[in-house]
Amino acid sequence: MLQSYETLRQESIETLRAQIRSGSYRSHTAGLGKNLLQANLAIIPEAFALDFMRFCQRNPKPCPLIGASDTGNPLLFTLGHCLDIRTDVPAYNIYRDGRLEGSVTDISALWSDDLVAFALGCSFTFEHALIEAGIDLWHISNNVTVPMYRSNMETTPAGPFRGAMVVSMRMIPDERVRDAVAISARFPLAHGSPVHIGDPAAIGISDLGNPDWGDAVPVEAGFTPVFWACGVTPQAIIQNAALPLLITHKPGHMLITDIPDDAEIPIITKKTL
Amino acid sequence: MLQSYETLRQESIETLRAQIRSGSYRSHTAGLGKNLLQANLAIIPEAFALDFMRFCQRNPKPCPLIGASDTGNPLLFTLGHCLDIRTDVPAYNIYRDGRLEGSVTDISALWSDDLVAFALGCSFTFEHALIEAGIDLWHISNNVTVPMYRSNMETTPAGPFRGAMVVSMRMIPDERVRDAVAISARFPLAHGSPVHIGDPAAIGISDLGNPDWGDAVPVEAGFTPVFWACGVTPQAIIQNAALPLLITHKPGHMLITDIPDDAEIPIITKKTL
Missing domain, CATH: 3.30.2040.10 (PSTPO5379-like domain)
Known part of the structure; x- marks a missing residue:
């Protein structure tokens, strides 16, 4: 059953993520997961990942990097417990050679061993x-x-x-x-x-x-x-670079992390002061 | 002529960098380049650079990344005008397979097309x-x-x-x-x-x-x-990984950047608000 925005507004991150993962919630995330850091998503082939990380380091205002996956590993383990980047965003855009191919709610079929997922802070x-x-x-x-x-x-x-x-x-x-x-x-x-x-x-x-x-x-x-x-x-810049494959969140349909939005660093840590 | 620490204490970054570049100043940088951001240095082969950037992103407190060179380009152009990483640090340590080989004041002879230089914030x-x-x-x-x-x-x-x-x-x-x-x-x-x-x-x-x-x-x-x-x-971690080549600053002998130490972002920008 598709879930409405209003139903999920007061829900915990666990419930939210389960609804998003199952495909029951496919809409925008503004105001959801209150006080949790939300993120822009860019998934690209590893061959371009080093240059993209340099680009983010050099342009921290448009591209505040808050997470980077291991190559081929869909778990963004620094941003959430069992956070699976293939399923845990409500909607994705798929670009090939810089052109939008379509939108989907799950990228499991597209994930491969040479992909790296990046999460970037959002407004x-x-x-x-x-x-x-x-x-x-x-x-x-x-x-x-x-x-x-x-x-x-x-x-x-x-x-x-x-x-x-x-x-x-x-x-x-x-x-x-x-x-x-x-x-x-x-x-x-x-x-x-x-x-x-x-x-x-x-x-x-x-x-x-x-x-x-x-x-x-x-x-x-x-x-x-x-x-x-x-x-x-970053989305416009990567599209412009016309990579063979680019997967992003669909605008407004962000990745909701487990990180409090006032955290000093965007990393799950075992202890805090 | 070797320059003393006391002589350079009040000097501008241009004078300081010229003295360091020429090899005239080879000592520690604490208190020099007042109010300019100083940095730890790690130079490694490109093959390890993506993993190292991921390591820094995941460990921002020990490894606050403030600069990353293009592969093979010794100019850290985001951190200084004409800042040449081969000459602009007072002293360098050279490690091969994780073991200290020696210290030098210039790495021009060691620089190669496959190296990437990283600058990390310091205390x-x-x-x-x-x-x-x-x-x-x-x-x-x-x-x-x-x-x-x-x-x-x-x-x-x-x-x-x-x-x-x-x-x-x-x-x-x-x-x-x-x-x-x-x-x-x-x-x-x-x-x-x-x-x-x-x-x-x-x-x-x-x-x-x-x-x-x-x-x-x-x-x-x-x-x-x-x-x-x-x-x-990061120095201990990279040594432990026993890369074929690692070049760092000699402890205390930091890279002095052109960036004010209270800058919001560690990037040279043409305009500021």
């Missing part, structure tokens, strides 16, 4: 903290997807991985911009502080009303557009 | 912050090397890289332990918060007076032993 973490601090986020209050834009800020390349940074934009009340910067800076595993504040044209965005991904939001007086590095960047 | 950064906060560090006041111990805390393995975490110990006044934790937590690129506080036996250390590396310090009433993950860990 849900700092958005949660902004809302807790009383900063309203229009796209969340209105249940649409945050607007995302291809900027003219170049990433630092590594091997075949190169291209422009994708940014997400949130309209922040002018008097709360400073707070939004300080709050998001506390989450380096979730893109950290903004990469640009104010004039969109300065980073190559000509029309805020026409995002490249997601939905436009109202641009009103008294609010400043604030731009954060976006987790769509 | 100088948070020590500087502790001292600024009025927490006296005995080993610094007395100009000895911090005591380091092999603990019984296992790292999370990746490929051939596995083994116990090495920890450094600082005696902190009981009433400042909480501050020391909070201050060091602000520096995830420099080992972050402590991995253990108090009883050394709990992490497999039988005698504080007999460190495995560095110098013993007085253990006095009113002070608590506080243990941080140590940058010697």
